[in-house]
Amino acid sequence: MSQWVIKGIQSGIRTTRYPAHEEIQAGVSPGLPLGRDTVTDEQGRLLVDICPTGAIALENGRLCVEPRRCVHCFRCSRAIQFPLDWQPGYEWAGYAFGRSAPAPPWPKVFSTSLHILVVDAGDCGACLNEVKQLNNPYYNMHRLGFFITPTPRQADILLVVGSGTDHMKIPLLEAYEAMPAPKLVMAVGTCALSGGVFGASFVSGGGVAGTIPVDIEVPGSPPPPLAILHGLLVAAGRKHPVATTNVAQVGAPA
Amino acid sequence: MLNVTQMAPEAERRWPGQVQAWVDRRKPVCELRPTVSGILPDIAKWLAVDLRYRFAGLIVEEHQTEWEFRCLFYARKEPGWTHLLFRQPLDATTIPSISLQVHAADWHEREAEDLFGINFEGHPRLGDFVLHDNLWQEAVNPMRRDFDESAALAARAPDTEWRPRRIVQDPGAFVMPVGPIYSGVTESVHFLLETVGEDVIRAFPRLFYKYRGIEKTAEGQNVNQCLLLAERFAATTAFSHAFAFCQAVEAVCRVKVPPRARTLRVFFAELERFRHHAGVIQEICESTALTVAANQAAILEEDLLRLSCSLAGHRYLFGLVIPGGLSCDFSDSACREASKKATEILANLQDLERRLRYSSSFLDRLEDVGIVSEENARQFGLVGPIARASGLKGDMRKAQPYSGYERFAFGVPLETEGDGFARLRVLFAEAAESVNLMKQAANALESGEVWASVAFQPGVALGWVESPRGATFHWTRLGAGGVIERYHPITPSFVNWHGFHLAAENFAFQDFPIILATFGLSAAENDR
Numbered sequence: 001m002s003q004w005v006i007k008g009i010q011s012g013i014r015t016t017r018y019p020a021h022e023e024i025q026a027g028v029s030p031g032l033p034l035g036r037d038t039v040t041d042e043q044g045r046l047l048v049d050i051c052p053t054g055a056i057a058l059e060n061g062r063l064c065v066e067p068r069r070c071v072h073c074f075r076c077s078r079a080i081q082f083p084l085d086w087q088p089g090y091e092w093a094g095y096a097f098g099r100s101a102p103a104p105p106w107p108k109v110f111s112t113s114l115h116i117l118v119v120d121a122g123d124c125g126a127c128l129n130e131v132k133q134l135n136n137p138y139y140n141m142h143r144l145g146f147f148i149t150p151t152p153r154q155a156d157i158l159l160v161v162g163s164g165t166d167h168m169k170i171p172l173l174e175a176y177e178a179m180p181a182p183k184l185v186m187a188v189g190t191c192a193l194s195g196g197v198f199g200a201s202f203v204s205g206g207g208v209a210g211t212i213p214v215d216i217e218v219p220g221s222p223p224p225p226l227a228i229l230h231g232l233l234v235a236a237g238r239k240h241p242v243a244t245t246n247v248a249q250v251g252a253p254a
Numbered sequence: 255m256l257n258v259t260q261m262a263p264e265a266e267r268r269w270p271g272q273v274q275a276w277v278d279r280r281k282p283v284c285e286l287r288p289t290v291s292g293i294l295p296d297i298a299k300w301l302a303v304d305l306r307y308r309f310a311g312l313i314v315e316e317h318q319t320e321w322e323f324r325c326l327f328y329a330r331k332e333p334g335w336t337h338l339l340f341r342q343p344l345d346a347t348t349i350p351s352i353s354l355q356v357h358a359a360d361w362h363e364r365e366a367e368d369l370f371g372i373n374f375e376g377h378p379r380l381g382d383f384v385l386h387d388n389l390w391q392e393a394v395n396p397m398r399r400d401f402d403e404s405a406a407l408a409a410r411a412p413d414t415e416w417r418p419r420r421i422v423q424d425p426g427a428f429v430m431p432v433g434p435i436y437s438g439v440t441e442s443v444h445f446l447l448e449t450v451g452e453d454v455i456r457a458f459p460r461l462f463y464k465y466r467g468i469e470k471t472a473e474g475q476n477v478n479q480c481l482l483l484a485e486r487f488a489a490t491t492a493f494s495h496a497f498a499f500c501q502a503v504e505a506v507c508r509v510k511v512p513p514r515a516r517t518l519r520v521f522f523a524e525l526e527r528f529r530h531h532a533g534v535i536q537e538i539c540e541s542t543a544l545t546v547a548a549n550q551a552a553i554l555e556e557d558l559l560r561l562s563c564s565l566a567g568h569r570y571l572f573g574l575v576i577p578g579g580l581s582c583d584f585s586d587s588a589c590r591e592a593s594k595k596a597t598e599i600l601a602n603l604q605d606l607e608r609r610l611r612y613s614s615s616f617l618d619r620l621e622d623v624g625i626v627s628e629e630n631a632r633q634f635g636l637v638g639p640i641a642r643a644s645g646l647k648g649d650m651r652k653a654q655p656y657s658g659y660e661r662f663a664f665g666v667p668l669e670t671e672g673d674g675f676a677r678l679r680v681l682f683a684e685a686a687e688s689v690n691l692m693k694q695a696a697n698a699l700e701s702g703e704v705w706a707s708v709a710f711q712p713g714v715a716l717g718w719v720e721s722p723r724g725a726t727f728h729w730t731r732l733g734a735g736g737v738i739e740r741y742h743p744i745t746p747s748f749v750n751w752h753g754f755h756l757a758a759e760n761f762a763f764q765d766f767p768i769i770l771a772t773f774g775l776s777a778a779e780n781d782r
Contacts, residue, residue: 003609004546014553027560030568052482073482074573078581079705119435120442122464125778126489126570129533132439133559136552150437167386167463168442171434197482202396202403203467222489224569 014137018226019144019233029090029224033076036063036084043082050075053190053197056084067092067219068193090224093231094241096187096214109182110156110236113145117155117179121172121208122165122198126222127189131159133225146232152178157235158212159228163191163198164205176212186216186231193217256305258284258334268300269293281505282334287341291349294323295376297338299355301327307336308648309635310718311744312362313729314370316399320344321372325352325359326716326727326744330653335716351377358635361752362744369469371395384462388416396470422448422455430763434463441777447758447766454766457758459751464781472741477503477577477710480738484728485572488745488779490533493526493571494721495728495743501656502717502730503577509708513700515579516658521589521695522571523657523719524688528596529558530722531639531685532603534774538678539610541771542619550606557599565592579705589696593689600689607682620674624757624769627672634753638724638746639680640773644672650720657719662694674772681774710736723747723776747779 016023033056039047044058055069056076063084076084120128134141135148149155152175160172176185185208190196192208200206208214218231233239256264261284262275272293276285288294301307310326325338342349351374353360361383363374368384371393381392394406420429427450434442442463448456468487472480484499485492497519504511511519536551563569565588574581610616626636631644641648649666651659667683669676714731724746731740750773757769 003612004544007550007609008546011550011553025560027563027569030563030572052479071482071486072568072572074567074581078573117435118439120440120464120777122466122781123441123778124486124489124492125441125776126486126492128439128441129490130569133552133556135439136556137549138553138556148438152435162464163466165464165466167389167465168434171442171463175435197479197486198466198468198471201467201471202407203465204471221486221572222570 011137015140015143016138016226018229019239023090023226028226029088030072031086031088032067032070032092032219033065034085034087035065039063046080046082047076047084050080053194068190068217070219071190071196071221090226091230091239092220092223092227092242093186093216093218093234093239095234096209096217108237110184111238112236113147114232114236115147115149115154115156116159116232117149117152117157117175119158119160119168119172119175120162121160121168121192121211122162122204123189123191124162127161127191130222130225131161131188131228134228139225139229141229141232144229144233145236146229152176153180155179155183157184157186157232159186159188160208160212161188161192162208163195164208164211166203166205169205169211172208172211184215184235185212186218186235187214188218188220188223188228188231190219190221193219196221257329257332258282258336261286261336265297265300269297273297283337284334285337285339287339291340291342294338294340294350295352295355298325298352298359301336301338302356302358306330308653308725309356309358310725310727311729311742312359312366313740313742314366314372314397315731315740316344316370316397317341321346321349323349328654330648333654335654347371348373348375350375353377356635357633358749358752361748369395369397371398382418384465386460386462388413396467401470418446418458418460420448422450424450426450427455443777445766447763449763452762453760454758454763455760457755457766459754461751461777462781464778466782468782469741469743472738475738477708477732477736477738480730480741481576484741484743485575487743487782488747488776489570489572490776491526491530491721491723491779493522493575494719494726495745496575497523497657498717498719498721498726498728498743499730500575500577500717501719502715502728503708503732505715505717506713506730506732507577507708507711509578509706511579511657512703512706513658514583514702515704515706517695517699518580518584518589518704519575519657520659520662521593521692522566522574524691524695525558525562525592525596526571527722528600528685528688528692529555529562530774531681531688532558532599534771535603535606535678535681535685537771537774538620538674538768539616541768542616544610544613544616547606547610547613547616550602554599554603554606558596561592561595561599565589576705578708579703581705583704586696586699589699593692593696596689596692600686603682603685610678617675619765619768620678620772622673623761623765624674624772625672626753626756628670630753630756631672634756635749636724636753637749638720638722639684640677640750640753641724642667643669643676643680645670648725650718650725654718661698662691664691664694674768677772677774714740721746723774723779724750743782745779745782747776751775751780
């Protein structure tokens with residue numbers, strides 16, 4: 001078995017230096033569409049119409065993007081007359097109680113270590129796969145004191161992905177109620193925040209906020225591992241939530 | 255083996271006066287239309303058992319005045335489709351089950367029963383499938399056109415007393431429930447494992463916790479909205495599903511996809527297969543607690559996700575394939591560069607494979623564990639790497655070539671043992687073939703456009719691809735103006751979950767997570 005030990009050592013250190021340094025490797029994030037301060041009516045209407053989930057809105061001549069609705073379909077940036085720029089980056093997580101609110105008064109106990117319970121409430125597989133990547137050598141979230149825990153009884157934070165399907169409502173609520181206080185809920189991915197392309201239907205919740213109270217929101221379809229890591233750091237009070245420029249307040253998820 | 259044109263006279267000869275045959279040489283499709291429902295099981299048996307056609311799926315459609323039941327069959331070597339088609343008035347909701355003759359149809363009929371309220375006469379187990387019986391009454395049929403979702407929700411009375419049926423009645427037997435919430439990062443599936451102690455005697459996966467009703471949501475949407483659903487209901491194989499859906503739309507609208515787009519689609523489909531297989535290999539290593547190997551595979555999966563993102567803009571290739579071609583073009587050199595990078599990643603994967611083959615503690619957990627025989631694989635109609643590890647040949651890229659696959663030289667790896675190690679070897683070998691195809695595609699790129707405009711018109715067509723998990727079929731009926739009237743994806747996970755219990759039963763509890771990992775199934779793809 002010594003071959004594995006040697007192989008492991010030979011591989012060297014792959015781990016990102018985030019959050020101490022910005023990660024600049026190619027392919028870590030698809031980015032998000034960027035709002036625009038000046039836009040003609042024609043450009044604006046074209047972009048608003050082409051967005052299938054209503055993530056783009058015109059407000060007082062400004063073009064605003066609601067990341068919680070963006071599903072990364074690239075329709076605003078490809079094969080279109082006035083393409084919208086996308087900004088790279090991954091620090092997208094924010095507080096759920098309105099974007100301008102001050103830091104919520106949750107206790108400092110989470111600042112050094114968080115135990116995470118992951119619940120799949122109807123995920124397509126991508127968000128869950130990105131959560132899984134947090135344990136790979138590139139991201140290695142253990143080094144930051146973040147651990148996946150097997151039981152809600154030991155969990156500090158409930159990481160929920162998926163649009164909140166009808167059949168998962170009861171298990172999700174039971175898992176939340178089984179967690180000791182104080183506890184946080186982090187909704188990961190556009191589906192968990194607004195229902196994404198599945199919307200609200202008789203079996204799809206249009207987001208998980210109707211079932212359990214969400215504290216931290218991580219937009220993205222799926223949010224890349226670094227975005228989820230940013231969300232966890234925000235939950236721990238070790239990173240600031242996203243700045244609010246050019247973010248539309250249209251149709252906050254129900 | 256009969257081809258499509260030989261099929262029609264042969265069927266008419268066997269069931270004189272009871273079967274009308276209709277052939278469309280363009281697709282090619284042979285429709286067999288029995289005049290009485292009673293002979294449906296016989297014809298299905300003739301196709302699936304005597305002629306050894308593969309059963310692809312059952313499609314139920316509710317038209318204005320009648321039901322349409324369509325069973326899809328295809329030959330393994332002869333291009334072309336045989337549809338077994340039967341129509342009956344809307345008030346007749348009973349039809350003979352074919353699942354006693356063609357066991358692969360079992361779950362398809364259960365699904366149709368739950369969603370449409372069709373009674374498949376003779377089917378041994380209907381109910382509690384898509385809609386869980388502890389939440390929904392049997393009379394709720396969401397896929398019916400007159401379904402009123404607010405009334406159904408208002409009338410709902412959850413049954414707290416409901417318990418799943420137990421089969422094992424030995425003294426000391428009990429049911430071990432697992433899921434739907436797990437200790438790690440796992441999709442929501444509920445397993446009811448019946449046991450008397452050490453061995454799993456009966457494994458019963460209770461699925462559809464993630465049922466999002468995309469087929470219902472799609473109805474009335476336009477093609478571009480439905481494309482998002484097709485792409486995202488199972489996003490670890492997003493490109494393949496969007497690819498299949500687009501091929502269906504292109505077939506309806508008779509669009510000729512530009513050659514460059516066809517080749518690029520092959521390139522990206524194979525990139526996705528490579529990345530998917532690396533992910534499954536990672537999970538197999540992790541399930542055996544071989545940490546270094548699991549981390550090595552995780553590095554390769556992340557490398558491939560980054561490669562996808564730096565080339566196509568998205569780690570899971572979202573927004574790339576659209577009806578008529580691709581949403582953006584790529585330079586030949588970028589594709590060649592990417593295939594070179596993929597070759598480097600493959601070399602690392604093959605190094606991992608070599609090391610795993612010399613790790614006896616790892617092999618002990620896989621060899622002779624979770625066996626599916628070829629006969630079982632055939633009966634359950636299993637597809638993809640799982641079927642090919644059991645010696646069952648079949649790959650849509652060879653059987654019914656699409657998007658120019660017939661132009662490329664590639665092998666379809668086959669193993670015969672049907673155990674966990676055979677499935678792992680198939681995954682490794684297929685990853686190598688995918689890189690081989692990426693290279694060929696990158697060097698065969700034609701010049702020209704990557705998109706042809708699509709004029710939507712009414713019609714119906716089947717789109718199919720060999721997705722990383724196996725044969726995938728998207729049945730799409732368009733109305734006027736490109737509005738979806740019926741959309742029914744038949745996914746490899748749906749088919750393979752049906753046979754999963756074969757591998758899990760009669761093995762020890764501690765083997766269960768490993769067998770599950772070697773299957774590499776997706777709950778999202780099954781649940782839709």
